[in-house]
Amino acid sequence: MKPNKYSYFASGFAIRADPSGFCPAYGPRLAGGIIRTVRDLQPMTLIEGMEPRMTQYTIVANQAGGPEVLEYVETQIPTPGEGQVQVEVAAAGLNFIETYQRSGTYPVDYPFTPGSEFAGTVTEVGPGVRNLKVGDRVATSEGVNGYAQFVVVDAAVLGKVPDAVDLRLAAALPLQGCTAHYLIHSSYMVRSGDVVLTYAGAGGVGLLLTQMLKLKGATVITTASTQQKKDLAKAAGADYVVDYDQVPQTVAKVTGGSGVHAVYDGIGKDTFEMSLEALRRRGTLVLFGGASGQVPPLDLQRLNAGGSLTVTRPKLADFLTTPEERAWRFGDVLGWVAEGKIDVRIGAEFPMARAADAHRALEGRQTTGKVLLLP
Numbered sequence: 001m002k003p004n005k006y007s008y009f010a011s012g013f014a015i016r017a018d019p020s021g022f023c024p025a026y027g028p029r030l031a032g033g034i035i036r037t038v039r040d041l042q043p044m045t046l047i048e049g050m051e052p053r054m055t056q057y058t059i060v061a062n063q064a065g066g067p068e069v070l071e072y073v074e075t076q077i078p079t080p081g082e083g084q085v086q087v088e089v090a091a092a093g094l095n096f097i098e099t100y101q102r103s104g105t106y107p108v109d110y111p112f113t114p115g116s117e118f119a120g121t122v123t124e125v126g127p128g129v130r131n132l133k134v135g136d137r138v139a140t141s142e143g144v145n146g147y148a149q150f151v152v153v154d155a156a157v158l159g160k161v162p163d164a165v166d167l168r169l170a171a172a173l174p175l176q177g178c179t180a181h182y183l184i185h186s187s188y189m190v191r192s193g194d195v196v197l198t199y200a201g202a203g204g205v206g207l208l209l210t211q212m213l214k215l216k217g218a219t220v221i222t223t224a225s226t227q228q229k230k231d232l233a234k235a236a237g238a239d240y241v242v243d244y245d246q247v248p249q250t251v252a253k254v255t256g257g258s259g260v261h262a263v264y265d266g267i268g269k270d271t272f273e274m275s276l277e278a279l280r281r282r283g284t285l286v287l288f289g290g291a292s293g294q295v296p297p298l299d300l301q302r303l304n305a306g307g308s309l310t311v312t313r314p315k316l317a318d319f320l321t322t323p324e325e326r327a328w329r330f331g332d333v334l335g336w337v338a339e340g341k342i343d344v345r346i347g348a349e350f351p352m353a354r355a356a357d358a359h360r361a362l363e364g365r366q367t368t369g370k371v372l373l374l375p
Ligand code: NDP
Pocket: 094, 095, 096, 097, 175, 176, 179, 200, 201, 202, 203, 204, 205, 206, 223, 224, 225, 226, 229, 266, 267, 270, 288, 289, 290, 291, 292, 293, 314, 315, 316, 317, 362, 363, 364, 365, 366, 367, 368, 369
C-alpha cells in the first residue's frame, strides 16, 4: 500500500491535528508528544524516524445481529483507484438504514463496514480525478464504509464543503437533508395550503422535513413520544404535535374530516394503516422507512376502497441520479442552512469506537436530530 503525504507518524509521537482539519487525526494508539505540524511535511517524503501509517480503526460486522456485532478493529487504510479519492473522515452521520443493514433486514456482504454519509478532508487523489485535490473539504451521502478513519470514495459523489461550514455540520446534513428535499419535491410535490402528516417530528429526518414543509406553506401534523421531543418538533415549526394515538382525531379536527393531502411515513409497520386512514380522496402516502419494522404486502384494492389513493416507497439513491440532481438538492439544503431558514440539530455525538451504543440509542428512540460518529 502506498503511503500518502499526510500519513506519517513516529512511534510514540503523533502529528498534531491542524486546527483547520487539514491533518489526519491520529489513531488511538498514537497518543503522544507533538513533534511537528503537518504543514512541515513535504509530499511523499518520510521524516527521519517515521514510518508510513498503513492502518486505521474501523467498525466491522462479520455477521448480522444486534449492535454487539459492530466491532472496532484495526484495518488497512484503503488506497484510491481510478476516479476515487481517499478521505480522512472528520465525522460520519448515523442513519437508520445502517440498523437495517446491521440486523440483516437489508442483506449486505461481510465483512461489512456501515456508513454512507460522512464529511472530511481529501488525503489522496486517485488517477483520473480532476475536480478534487489533497486538502479539499468534502461531504457525501453516497459513500461506503464510512464508519472509519479513512475511506475511499468515488470523486463523483463528493460535494465540496464551503470553508464557512463546519465539517460536523456537513456530515449531519447530506443524507437526511436530501431525503427531506426529495420527499417534498419529488415523491409528493407539496403545495402551499396542503395539510401533511408526518411522524417522529424530533428525529433526524423529521426536524428537517417539518422545517422544509413550513417553507413550502404546508400545515404540519406530527408525532413525538416524549415532551422533550414534542418541544423540539414544535420549535421546528410543526403546527400540531401529538402522541401517536392522537393522530386520527387530530387529522379529523384539522381537516374537517376530509383527511390530509399527504402522509410521509418513516415508521412503517406500526403506523401504515393509520397513514392510509388519514388520507383524503386521491391522497398520497409516501412510505419512506420502517423504524418500527417493515410493512407487510399490501392489497391494492385497499387503495381503491380508500379513495383512489397513491402509495409510493422511495429511496434516496433514486433521487440523486445525476450531478445536476445532486447539486440541486444539496445546494438548496445548504443554501437554506446558510440563510438561516432551516436549523440542523446535532442531538448526539459518539466516538466511533462506540458505534454499537449509537445504534442502541437510535433504535431505542433515545435520540433527537442527527447522531454523529467521531473517529
Ligand atoms: P429518527 O431520528 O427519526 O429516529 C427514529 C424515530 O422513529 C425514533 O426516534 C422514534 O421517535 C420513532 N419511532 C417510532 N416507533 C419506533 C420504533 N418502534 N423503533 C424505533 N423508533 C421508532 O431516524 P432517521 O431520521 O434516521 O430516520 C427516520 C426514518 O427515515 C427511518 O425509517 C429511515 O429508514 C428513513 N429514511 C429513509 C430514507 C429514504 O430515502 N427512504 C432516507 C433516510 C431515512 P419517537 O420516539 O418520537 O416516536
